[in-house]
Structures are given as structure tokens and as C-alpha cells.
Amino acid sequence: xxxxxxxxxxxxxxxxxxxxxxxxxxxxxxxxxxxxxxxxxxxxxxxxxxxxxxxxxxxxxxxxxxxxxxxxxxxxxxxxxxxxxxxxxxxxxxxxxxxxxxxxxxxxxxxxxxxxxxxxxxxxxxxxxxxxxxxxxxxxxxxxxxxxxxxxxxxxxxxxxxxxxxxxxxxxxxxxxxxxxxxxxxxxxxxxxxxxxxxxxxxxxxxxxxxxxx
Numbered sequence: 001x002x003x004x005x006x007x008x009x010x011x012x013x014x015x016x017x018x019x020x021x022x023x024x025x026x027x028x029x030x031x032x033x034x035x036x037x038x039x040x041x042x043x044x045x046x047x048x049x050x051x052x053x054x055x056x057x058x059x060x061x062x063x064x065x066x067x068x069x070x071x072x073x074x075x076x077x078x079x080x081x082x083x084x085x086x087x088x089x090x091x092x093x094x095x096x097x098x099x100x101x102x103x104x105x106x107x108x109x110x111x112x113x114x115x116x117x118x119x120x121x122x123x124x125x126x127x128x129x130x131x132x133x134x135x136x137x138x139x140x141x142x143x144x145x146x147x148x149x150x151x152x153x154x155x156x157x158x159x160x161x162x163x164x165x166x167x168x169x170x171x172x173x174x175x176x177x178x179x180x181x182x183x184x185x186x187x188x189x190x191x192x193x194x195x196x197x198x199x200x201x202x203x204x205x206x207x208x209x210x211x212x213x214x
Contacts, residue, residue: 025173026170101121138155143200
């Protein structure tokens with residue numbers, strides 16, 4: 001009934017953009033009742049799975065293999081988490097030969113966004129390929145490739161912003177910066193001993209520092 005719909009809507013609001021749900025105060029997130037957190041996690045996993053199961057190729061394949069049609073508990077959801085190899089399952093020769101059109105098709109299995117129609121005809125390397133995707137709202141984060149192959153994880157622009165804002169919210173809380181919400185972007189002096197930006201995990205976090213504290 002109405003109470004269930006309200007509970008689902010509240011859970012999804014929290015999951016979609018936690019900073020606003022907690023008034024940009026990370027300490028509130030650590031004071032929630034355990035039972036409430038468990039209910040929210042189950043609800044969000046159930047709703048996310050129902051929405052994405054038939055729209056995300058790799059998720060559908062994993063769910064079909066395990067015979068999962070809906071998620072009723074956290075363990076079921078955990079069994080569908082992708083191993084890191086999923087994000088590096090492309091033929092390495094495609095990178096070496098700059099076959100970014102084929103890489104777009106591979107990437108399309110990992111996202112509901114349309115990567116297949118992104119024009120990559122002028123791309124001459126990984127940076128220009130990822131920039132072309134980014135221009136179309138597909139923000140890809142890559143690993144360092146120290147294991148021999150780079151992982152590529154696509155996110156939407158909104159999802160990337162959520163990561164940045166959660167990083168800012170938790171960093172301020174961890175460092176004892178207790179500004180009210182209207183001062184959430186107040187500059188904060190800090191050192192970051194790496195590049196100012198980039199699309200690796202480290203590079204993205206540098207960008208989040210700039211977004212939140214510069």
C-alpha cells in the first residue's frame with residue numbers, strides 16, 4: 001500500500017543521492033539504526049535489480065546463469081556482484097590497434113547508456129577515446145593496468161557527481177569540518193601529491209578534491 005511505496009521512495013532517494021538525504025552531514029549516516037539500514041539495502045537492491053536485469057547485458061547473463069529472477073536478500077545481491085575480470089574482458093588487441101568502435105560495443109554490455117553510437121573515428125589513443133565517451137555523458141574510470149590489462153568502468157555523469165559529493169561530504173566530516181549545508185563548498189587548503197586530474201581512480205579523486213575544496 002501507501003506505506004510501502006513511501007518506504008521504497010525514501011530508500012531510493014537515499015541511494016540515488018546520499019549527501020542531500022543526510023543534509024551533507026556524513027555523521028548522520030553513521031547514526032542510523034541497523035535494522036533500518038538492512039531494510040534500505042534490501043529495498044534498493046531489489047529495485048535496482050528489477051530495473052537493470054534486462055537492460056544490462058552482463059547482469060542479465062549472471063542472473064540467468066544463477067536462475068535469479070528477483071532479489072529478496074543481501075546474499076542474493078552479493079552473488080551477482082561482478083568480478084574485476086568483467087571490466088577487463090575485452091581483447092587487448094583492440095586497444096593496441098585503436099579499435100575503439102569495437103571497444104564501444106564491448107563497453108555497451110556494462111552500461112545502459114548508448115556507447116555504440118559514439119563517434120570515435122578521430123580517436124588516436126585511450127585519452128581521446130574516453131574524452132569522446134565523456135562528451136556523450138559516459139564517464140569511464142580506468143585502473144592502472146599493473147596486472148597487465150586496464151579495467152574500464154562506465155558511469156553516468158550524475159553517478160560521477162554523486163561519487164564526488166559523497167567524497168566531499170565524508171572528507172569534511174573525517175577532518176572535522178562542520179560547515180552548515182550552505183557552506184558545503186567552502187574552500188579548504190589541502191595537499192594532493194599526484195596529478196591534478198585524470199580518469200584513473202586516483203585521477204578522479206583528485207578531481208573530486210578540486211570540485212569540493214578548491
